[in-house]
Amino acid sequence: MENKQTEKTETQSAKTKKKPFKQTRELVRLALNNGWTQTEIAKTCRTQQSVVSAWSKGEKLGTEQQLKPLLDLFGYKLRRNTFKLYWRKNKETSETEFIKVEGKIIFSLIIGQQDYKKFTPKYKFIIHYQGNEQFYMILKKKIYDDYDKSLEAATWQTILNQSIGISELLRFFDKLRSKDIENNIDEFWLYFCHKFPEYTQSLPFLIRQALLNHGFPVNNIIEYPASW
Structure with missing residues (x-):
């Protein structure tokens, strides 16, 4: 029973990581405003500069898994209830x-x-x-x-x-x-x-x-x- 519950939790966590992150644009802008280049963001998130460009324009959404390096650095600013x-x-x-x-x-x-x-x-x-x-x-x-x-x-x-x-x-x-x-x-x-x-x-x-x-x-x- 415990193993099944663990598997269920892990499956839910995996789905969350692959779910489109709605605040992708805001997160990328935080990095850009902090002095990062699109190329640096692409390298950190293991993707292409063209993808980061689409993120910054709001044309595409990244996943939580893709954006984790940025979330670790700038996520607290998104969570702040101003x-x-x-x-x-x-x-x-x-x-x-x-x-x-x-x-x-x-x-x-x-x-x-x-x-x-x-x-x-x-x-x-x-x-x-x-x-x-x-x-x-x-x-x-x-x-x-x-x-x-x-x-x-x-x-x-x-x-x-x-x-x-x-x-x-x-x-x-x-x-x-x-x-x-x-x-x-x-x-x-x-x-x-x-x-x-x-x-x-x-x-x-x-x-x-x-x-x-x-x-x-x-x-x-x-x-x-x-x-x-």
Whole structure:
């Protein structure tokens, strides 16, 4: 009986190792962002560079057995349950609501004004990556009241929260930079563009830079690859 149970466990373990690993792309990106080349990954995982290229693009999935060397090194980063808690006012009831957003933060930028050598924060953009080419965008507004400095995190009220794809994300920030903003965006964003023109001009670049730094493909980028 014990032998049969052992055989059953071993069979299940073998099937698990051969099962496609759903987070292949994220795992390979972790290695690439850590300085590995596709050739090095291929050698470590005993496969071809063309296979690693397909993994990094999300065209193919590797198995747990193939990816074990990478899982041993970077798996803990995939298992880490990252999230942030935000709060907002319900537009209809004015009641406070709390929002838990999971996913790694790939972009964070405080927007403010510089007066008399003092920087005053006004807004903060935060973007989480949630897998499957989906991002979650947050815009927070700084609330200025008398408060204990230890409560700093609670003084940022969420005024925009939206799940968004990579193409929509880029279009959104390109739209803010557009000279035809009056015909394309609502009253708040019109105010935002006129109040913070230096940010609206810089955000399309900063977003693309953040995406590329985290291994995401961005269209219409002129590339000059190194020869190594």
